[in-house]
Structure formats: structure tokens, C-alpha cells
Amino acid sequence: MAEAATARRSRITPEREAELYEAVLDLLREVGYDALTMDAVAARTRSSKATLYRQWGGKAELVVKAIRHNKPGKDVGKVDTGSLRGDFHALMAHADDAEMEQNSALMRGLAMAMHANPDLHREFRSQIVEPEIAEFRRVLQRAVDRGEVRPDCPALDFVVHMMLGAFVTCTILDERPPTRAFLTSYIDAVVLPALGVPVN
């Protein structure tokens, strides 16, 4: 299955793939998930619908791959500064305020579409949420291995809830997408103290 996907993917260049994903995200911002059609993607990118379906399988897969491709911080796993605070701050350094503002509206629209589209929900979960959780687990495991966090620290089970919660509730409570400054303060004020990691 993975080999088949690689074979399919190799038919287009990385540049062409990036261009295609950008067009999908533009369309998503313009019309939303429900109104986005493979016809529109084909027209906008001057591809054939057959190619799109052969390459990605369907709308949900194409949209989720486009988001994954464009996501800031997709190199979470490569960050390794030697301390948990350093790792978290380095992860936030990838975050760009303007990009987060743009993505916040996009993700809100997508969150709504997920409730009505189980295939989108499934793709999003397996392609974005689960890999993200796995990366966070690796960062945290290193902190446990270094002795920074106790292996039985109960907050370890809630780190993804805390981080995702900061994103979502900033939008709800403060009526604006999170900024890098907000997320960094939140990490120092909430996440690290909950994990028992001294901030100063």
C-alpha cells in the first residue's frame, strides 16, 4: 500500500505537488470544504480530474495532504535542543503569526466540515492528529529519559490537550488566533509547571 502510494506520487515533481497543494488551500479559503469540487481543483491547476483521483484518491485525501504539506512545525520530530523548555520554544519559533491567523480560519471551517464528512474526519485524524501526537510523545519521552519529567507525571497524558486547548480557546476567548507570544507564555505558565519542569 505504501509502495503503491510512493509509485503514484513519484509521477509528479515536488514543485508541481507544492503548487497543487497551494491551489487547493486557496480554493478551500475561497469556497470552503463543502463547495470545493475536484472539477474546480482540476481547472485551477490545469490538471485532469483523472490525474487528481489517481494521485490522491479523493477530495478528503487531497485536502488533508494539502494541509499537512503546508503545516508549520511539520518538523517537530527534528527539534532536539537538550531541554524540554528549549524544545517547546523551538517548536513555537516555527510558528508565524500571519500564517496562524490564516490557518485559524481555515481550520475552523474544516472543523465544521468534519462533523458532516466522516471521511474527512478520518483522514484528518490519521494524517495530521495522530502523527502530531506521536511527535509530541517523542519530545516528551526524551524529557523523561533526561530525568526532566517524572515518568509517572499525570500531566504527561494531557500535553496534547493542553497545547491544542491553547490554540482553540485563544480563538474563542480572546476572539483572535493565537500569536507566538501567547503560545510561548502559555507553555511557560501552564504546560511546563504542570509537568513539574522549572521555568526559571
Add this chain to the structure above:
Amino acid sequence: MAEAATARRSRITPEREAELYEAVLDLLREVGYDALTMDAVAARTRSSKATLYRQWGGKAELVVKAIRHNKPGKDVGKVDTGSLRGDFHALMAHADDAEMEQNSALMRGLAMAMHANPDLHREFRSQIVEPEIAEFRRVLQRAVDRGEVRPDCPALDFVVHMMLGAFVTCTILDERPPTRAFLTSYIDAVVLPALGVPVN
């Protein structure tokens, strides 16, 4: 203005008001905010539309009042156990799992409607979010006054983010509404340690 509202409100009995709010929430669950009409509320509750408008002013106000009336934990301010952990746990004791499951779907639908209806967003903010934040602040201020939490503890600014985040992300990550057990563990694992309050 407040007196006028009281005068208007006093024309119906508390029992009739509760019955009306229940009918509004039933309709909201059945058809969602956008499809809910004052005509349908009037028909369902055998009231005149004129009465509904005179009493509540409009759909957004009526819906938000109905949610506020039905909200579990609306007596947050009355909880005073003598310790922050006791207060938080007492607040969670009001939470009913079946009710949270029911409300979770309702709130998700409403969150979507808010983006398209600024009047609903405004009412929700002033009638639900702000009073809730004020109540939390009182509970936290008492903990500061007792010396349980340092007045300059940076996590104080994020308590509402943490609590709301637990609700929202549980739904997203675990694909189920929060249970009382989940929220209680989250308080002990995240909120109290972030505030520097020992759990054991």
C-alpha cells in the same frame, strides 16, 4: 434598562419560563440555530410571536437565555469549600455525563452558528462567557487570599483557557464529550499543578 427587563420578565411565571426554554433547546437540537424560527418557538410553546419578541427581543437573546437557564454549574459562585481543589471538584460534581454529552452537540452547533451570526456571538459572550469568567475569577481570588496560589502566579491568566480547553479538546482528540472523571483528572494533573497547588 434592568428594571424594564425585570418588569417584562415578571409577566410570566418561572415555571412557564423554564418550559419555554426547554422547548427552545429541544427545537435547537432538532433543527439547529439557523433553521430555528420564532414562528416554530411560538407554535411549539403555544405563545404569540409578539410575546416572544416583547419578552426576549429576538432569536439570539432567547436562545442564549435558554442555554444559560439550562447550564449545569450556573451556581459556580456559590461554591466555597475552603480550598481551591475542593472548589474545583465541587464544581465538577455539578457536571452530569449524560447532560454534557447532550450539551456538547448543542454547543458545537451553536459555535458554528456564531461565526455567521454576530448578534448570537455577542449575546453568548455577554450572557455566558463573561459571567463564567467572572465566577472563576472569584474562586481564584479566594485561593489567592487564602495564600494557596501566589498572586503573581502566571497560570492565573490562563485558568479559563485551561478549563475550556479541556472541554473542547476532549471532544476533538478523544472523539467523545468530556466526562466528569476526565475533567477531574485534568484538574488534578494540569490545572492545580500549573497554579502551584499541591494535589496530595
